[in-house]
Amino acid sequence: MYILIINAGSSSLKYQLFDMPAIEPLCTGLIERIGTDQSFIRHTVLNRPDNPVIERHEPIATHAQGFAQLVALLSDAEVGVIKHPDEIRAIGHRVVHGGENFTRATQITPAVKEKIRSYFPLAPLHTINYVCIEIAEQTFPKAKQIAVFDTAFHQSLPEYAFRYAIPEALYRQEGIRVYGFHGTSHKYVSEKAASWLGNPNAKLISIHLGNGCSITAVQNGKSLDTSMGFSPLAGLVMGTRSGDIDPAVIFYLIEHGYTPEQVNTLLNKQSGMAGFTGFSDMRDVRKLREEGDPTAELATELYAYRVKKYIGSYTAVLNGLDALIFTAGVGENDSDVRARICQHLDYLGIHLDFDKNAAFLPGIREINSTESPVKILVIPTNEELEIAQQSYTLLQAE
Template sequence: MKILVLNAGSSSIKFQLLDMTDTTVIASGIVERIGQTDAITSFEIGKNEHRSVMAIANHKEALQQVVHLLLDPEKGVVGNVDDITAVGHRVVHGGNEFTDTTLIDENVKHKIGEFASLAPLHNPHNLEGIEVATSLFPNARQVAVFDTAFHQTIPVKASKYALPSELFDEHHIQLYGFHGTSHKYVSQQAIDYLKLKKSKIISIHLGNGCSMTAIENGKSIDHSLGFAPSNGLIMGSRSGDIDHAIIFHLVNKLGYQLEDVERMISKESGMLGLTGFSDLREIQQAASDGDKNCQLALEMNAYRIKKYIGSYTAAMNGVDVIIFTAGIGENSSLLRAMVCADMNYLGISMDAKANKQRSDELFEIQSGISQVKILVIPTNEELEIANQVKTLLEQ
C-alpha cells in the first residue's frame, strides 16, 4: 500500500510518499515560501536531493509542482498515478463535525469549506489540496486527518468560553485546538522513549504557526489555540493572545474595517508585525546584529511560552516532560534557551551544550539537576497521518 501524504500549511506544503508495508519513505519534500518569488522546492529520494528556487504564486501551483516531481520520468518515483492507493490530507479544522480520520466525499469537502472561516490560513489550502489530488489521482482514496481530533478529550471546563451558554450549546463556539497530529505524535514518542506509565507532558509546537498542549497520560487536556488557530502564542504572522477590546477600538475609534482587522491579526501581526521579517532565522540574525525590534520580539515570544508552561504545570499539578518540536522548536537553540532560562522554580534546567546539538532524531537537553526531562523531538505528522489512513482503510 502506497500512501501520499499532503500537509498544507499557511506558507508551505510538506509531502511524503510512503510504502506502508514497512513505513518506508519512498520520497519526501517541501515547498516553502509559497506566494513569494523565491519559493524553495526540496525533493528527496533516498540520499539524493533535488532543490529548486522559483516563483510559486499559491498552493495550487505548489501542489502541481509536487505531483510533477513524483511523476517526472527521470527524477520521479511513480510510474502511474494508480500506483498510489490513497492520499492522506492534513485538515486543520474539523469543528464538532469530524472527530476521527474520515474518507472524503462531496459532503466532507463541503463541511471543510464551511470551516474555512475558522481557519482562513489553512482550511482553504487543505481543501485546494484535496481538489487537486482528486483530479490528479482519480482512483486513489482521499482521506482527511483533522488537527482538531486529538483535542476532543479536553474537558468542558477548559474548552467552554465564559459566554452565554447558548453559544456553546447551539452554535458550538468553544476551544477546538490545533496541530493535534503533531502533538499526538511527539507525545507518544516521549512516552515510548521514557517508558512512562503515567505522564504529564507539555508539548511546544513552534513553526510559522505555534501552539502548546497539556497532555496527561497521553490525552490532551488543554491547548493554547482555541476556536480558530489565532490566539495563544506569538506566531509568524498571527498575533496570538490580545485583549479583544483592541478589535472594537480599532473599528469604533480608529475607523478600521473588520476585514482589515482580521487580515492584520492573521497575516500582518506576530513576529512579522513586530520585526518586518517573516522567517525566524532572519529575525535571530538581525537580533544578533543589534536590531532592537528583533531582540524584543524574541523576548516577547519566549515570555509568552513561559507563561503557558506555568499555567499548564498548574493545570496538571506538575510536569514530567517538556517537548520542543516543529521547524523552530527543533532548530532554534536560541529560543529554546530563552524559554528554559530562569525556570528552576519548576525544576526546569537546561544543559547549554546539549541544547546546541542538531539531530534528526530525538535528543535530551536537560541538565543533570533538572527535575523535568526536556526533549527535542522531530515531529512526523506525515507518518502519523499515513498510519491513521492505513488503519481506516483496513477496517
C-alpha cells in the same frame, strides 16, 4: 499500499510517499515560502542507495503550482518513485479544522467537503487544505482522499477547559468553544515522548513552534488543555498571528475606522513576528537579532515570554511535569529560542544543558542537565507519518 501524504501550511507544502505499512517513506518533499521570491522545492528519494536530492530555487506563486511540481517529481524519469498516478491508493490530507464533527481520520465525500468548507471562517489561513484536496481529486482520480483533522486530538479536553464564559446558547447553537489545533503534531510527539520516558501516563507539555505556534498539556496520552482556541489565532505569538490579545482592542479598532475584515487581516496576517519586524520566518528574525536590531530582540523576548507563561500555567493544570517537548521548525532548530524559553524555570525543575542545547543531532534528544528533574526533549515532529498511519488504519478497517 502507496499512500501519498499532503501537509499544506499557509506558505508551505510538505509531502511524503509511503508504501504502507512500512513507516519509512519512499520519498519526501518540501516546498517553502510559497508566494514569495524566495520559494524553493527540495525533493529527496529515500528508496535508492544514492538517495538523490533535487533542490530548486524558483518562484512558486501558489500551492497549485507547488502541487504540480510535486506530481512531476513523483513520476520523474530520473528521481521518480512511481510510474503512473493510478499506483497511489490513497491521499492523506492534513485538514486544520474538524470542529466537533470529526474526531478521527475520515474518507472525504461531498458531504465531508461541505462541512470542511463551513469551517473556513475559523481558520482563514488554512483554506489551502481544501484547495489541495480538490487538486488531488483531479490529479489522482482513482485514489481515495482521506482527511486527518488537527482538531481531533483535542476532543479529549474536559468541558471546563474547552468552554468559554459566554452565554450557553453561543456554544449550543453556534459551536463557540475551544477546538485547539496542531493536534496531529502534538499527538505524534507526545506519544514519542511517553515511549522515550517509558511512561504512558507521563505529564507532558508539547510546544509546537513553527510559523503557527501552540502549546498543549498532555497526560495519559490525552490533551487536557491547549493554547489555540476557537480558531488558530489564540495563544502564543506566531509568524503572522498576534496570539492572545484583549478583545477590547478589536472593538477599539472598529470604533476608530477599521472594518471587521481589516481587523481579521491585521490579527491573522499582519501581526506576530511580521508585525514587529517585517519578517514572519524566525530564521530572518534571528539574522536581524544577530545584526543588533533592537526590535527583533524585543520581538523574540516577547515570543519566548508568552511560551514561558503557558508552561507555568500548564504545569499547574498537570499538577507536575515529567517532560517539556520542543518540536516543529523553530522548536527543533532554534537553540536560542529554546534557551530563552527555559531560562528561569528552575523552580519547576527545568534545567537546560546549554552545550546539549547548542549541539544539533538527528532524532529525539535530551537537552536537559543531568540533575534536571524534568526532561527537556527535542522531538522532530512527523505529521506526515501520523497521517499515513491513521489513513492506513482507516483503509484496513474497510
